[in-house]
Amino acid sequence: MKTSLVKKTWRPFLAIMLFIGLWEVATRLFSIEEWLLPAPSDIVMEAKNVIPTFLPHLGSTVKLSVSGFLIGTTVGLGVATILHLMPKVRETFFPFIIISQNMPIIVLAPLLVIWFGFNALPKLIIITLACFFPIAVSALGGFTQTNRELVHYMKMMGASKAQLFWKLELPHAVPSIFSGLKIAGTYSVMAAVVSEWLGAQKGIGVFMTLAASSYRTSRVFVAIIVAMVISLAFYGLILLLERFFIRWQQKGEKT
Structure with missing residues (x-):
């Protein structure tokens, strides 16, 4: 291996x-001047120098990303389940979900600040909007791709709509759901950094903004690289969870 x-x-x-x-x-x-494009060695040295002051920003962004991701996952799975079980609701509201994703986050963010202030709520809404769509679409696609012959067989056996969903459609949608989760996990970090540009007290986005305004480009690169590492870590963690759930599911099917 x-x-x-x-x-x-x-x-x-x-x-x-x-x-x-x-x-x-x-x-x-x-x-090339360091303020224009720093060398990788300069970025490494800058990272060592700013670690003590950077850690609070890192912790704030990770906390915000995880919170928004969990909320987005819950909302996404809930919306996908409702749309799948209620076809008429899906026909009515699915276009609105598509439209919601065509509005750039950077445009919506100032409105959320006006409506809800500079607290954590607007930031969580931004991350939730970024995360719930890929999860909802992936889960909905997984539900509808269930083997029609198995669905017909369970209906013949007298399975209710709830039994059909929990015992057949949801288990078969697990790979699709995790595909959406992996996309949403990377989106959550990006959305958290963007949301922190809106008057946050701390976070990688705040650190990046302060560094850019003072032309400390090496610090901007430190923030970018750390954000990328966090995204990769989220992706790797979700990938491990996916392997665990799929193996557990396969063992359950064998027994």
């Missing part, structure tokens, strides 16, 4: 290292 993991990761790792090396050489060779 370790050998296969090394085979899968050595090419991306080599490509990343080559990119960083070329970046370092280019900044030194062309004498």
Whole structure:
């Protein structure tokens, strides 16, 4: 298993290292000013210097991302379940869900601040809006892709609509649901950083804004890289949960 993991990761790792090396050489060779494009080594040194002051911002963003992701997951699964079990409701309201995603978050954010103030609520709403759509669409697609022959068989056996959903449609939708969760997990960090631009006291978005306004570009890159690492960590955690649930589901089917 370790050998296969090394085979899968050595090419991306080599490509990343080559990119960083070329970046370092280019900044030194062309004498690019640090405020314009810092070298990777300068970014690493800046990261070491700002760790004590950066940790509170990191903790705030992670907390906000996780909270918004959990709310978005709950709302997304709830909306998908209602739309699936009530076809007429789906026909009526599904277009509104599509429309809600066509409005850029950066445009909606100032309105939420006007309506709800500078507390955590507008930020959670932004993250929830970013997360619930991929989860709702993925779950809804998973529900509708259930094997029609199995559905017909369970109906012949006298299964109720609730039994049909919990014992057949929901288990079959698990891979699709996790596909949506992985997308939403990465979106939650991006949405949290954007929401922190709206007058937050702390967070990676606040740190990034302060660094950009003072032309400390290396600090901006530190914030960007940390946000990317958090997104990858969320993705990896959801991937592990997906493998666990699928294995547990397969064991349950065998027994």
